[in-house]
Structures are given as structure tokens and as C-alpha cells.
């Protein structure tokens with residue numbers, strides 16, 4: 001009885017005193033909820049499939065700009081949800097797996113689990129080059145009702161503003177020469193990962209063979225300015241599957257000879 005009523009202890013983020021905290025907290029919770037909803041009911045259209053990976057989209061436009069929401073599910077053996085989220089969140093590994101980036105900078109380290117990033121992305125012909133400024137937050141899912149909750153982690157990325165990189169002039173803070181040529185995209189992205197453990201027989205130690213990571217990746221990117229719809233759709237149909245395959249292989253490779261981290 002006593003155990004039942006004990007709160008699940010999830011460490012509180014040190015980012016709580018930051019001005020962005022209410023927004024970070026709210027959007028992360030919303031994205032978690034959204035990620036956990038399935039892809040049934042015919043609203044989502046499958047557009048890519050490879051092994052365990054499935055990618056779905058919904059075609060949507062806002063003021064003539066393509067903003068198709070994307071939802072992907074994947075299952076990867078041998079890694080934990082924490083490991084996946086750690087490699088997705090940390091700036092140290094970003095350039096190892098992120099192939100759409102030209103430059104990346106941490107504008108502010110709010111705390112160990114919350115940072116503000118500025119990224120310049122590769123240009124896609126014939127559109128203008130894009131940049132993205134967003135907060136990124138890593139957390140363990142605090143939900144005491146779900147017995148598996150301790151095994152769920154989320155990284156949420158969401159566009160924001162920052163005094164050190166106003167729109168249209170930010171390039172100069174990374175690059176010597178800039179004339180404010182970047183169009184800023186607006187993004188909301190969530191990576192939610194759950195570790196499933198197959199209990200080893202006769203109480204043996206858990207090894208990587210006993211682990212399966214269930215991944216959900218959700219993304220909405222508003223291109224922020226003119227971009228031809230057909231090119232944009234062709235780009236994301238190619239780039240999202242490429243990303244999820246490359247990223248998950250990368251994490252698998254990084255982790256395979258290291259101790260398991262939950």
C-alpha cells in the first residue's frame with residue numbers, strides 16, 4: 001500500500017527558473033501526448049517504409065506554405081530510450097548524424113537538459129537557405145500511473161527567439177560574412193523513446209540483446225517563406241527516412257560496446 005502511493009521520483013529540471021520554462025513544460029507535455037496517439041483512423045498517410053520503420057504524413061498548408069505534419073515509428077534493438085534521446089539532444093554528436101546542417105551553435109545552455117540552438121541548414125535549390133533557432137529539452141517522462149513510465153524519455157525541440165540572433169541577421173553571429181540572407185523556419189519536433197526489456201532467464205544480468213527501443217518521431221516544419229511545394233515535399237520524403245535510419249544506426253554503433261545507460 002505504501003509503495004503504491006509513493007511518487008515516482010523524476011529529478012526536477014534546473015531549467016525551471018528560466019523565463020522559457022512554462023512554455024517548455026507545456027509544449028513538451030503536449031508533444032508527448034501527441035506522440036502517444038496512434039496513426040490509425042486514416043488521417044495519416046504512409047509514405048516511407050523500411051524494415052521496422054514507418055513514416056506517415058498529413059498534407060497541410062498554411063498561407064500557401066507546405067507544413068505537412070510527419071509522424072514516424074521505429075523499433076531498434078540493443079539500445080535504450082535514454083541513449084537514443086541523449087544522442088539526439090547533445091550538441092557533441094549532432095554533426096555526426098545530422099546531414100541537413102551546415103553550421104550549428106549553442107546560443108544558450110540553460111541547464112544540462114535544456115539548450116537553445118541556432119542552426120544553418122543546407123540550401124535547397126531554388127529556395128533561399130534556411131536557419132532554425134529553437135530550444136531543445138530532454139526529460140524522463142514523469143507519469144506515476146504507468147508502470148513503464150520510468151523507461152520513457154523525450155526530446156522536444158521548438159522554435160523560439162533569442163537576443164543574440166534576431167531573424168534575418170543571425171548568420172553574422174556564426175559566420176563572418178552575412179547579409180541576413182537566411183529565412184527562418186519554425187519547427188516543433190519530438191523524439192519519444194521507450195525501452196522494452198525482455199527479462200533474462202534465471203535472473204541473469206541484462207545485456208543489450210534483451211533491449212528493444214520503441215521510437216516515435218513527430219515533426220512539423222513551417223518553411224517560413226516561399227518554397228516550391230513540389231520541391232519541399234520531395235526533399236522531406238528523401239530527408240526524413242535518411243535521417244531516422246542514419247541516426248538510429250549511429251546510436252546503435254556508438255552504444256554497442258559501451259555499458260547500458262538507462
Ligand code: 18C
Nearest residue numbers: 100121122124127130157189221223227231232236239243
Ligand atoms: O529533427 C531533426 N533534427 C534536429 C536537430 O537538427 C532538429 C532539426 C530540425 C530540422 C528542421 C528543418 C530545417 C530546414 C532544413 C532545410 C532543408 C535541408 C535539406 C538539405 C538537404 C541536402 O529537430 C532531424 C531532421 C531531419 C530532416 C528534416 C528535413 C526537413 C525538410 C523540411 C523542409 C522545410 C524547409 C524548406 C526548405 C526549402 C525546400 C525547397
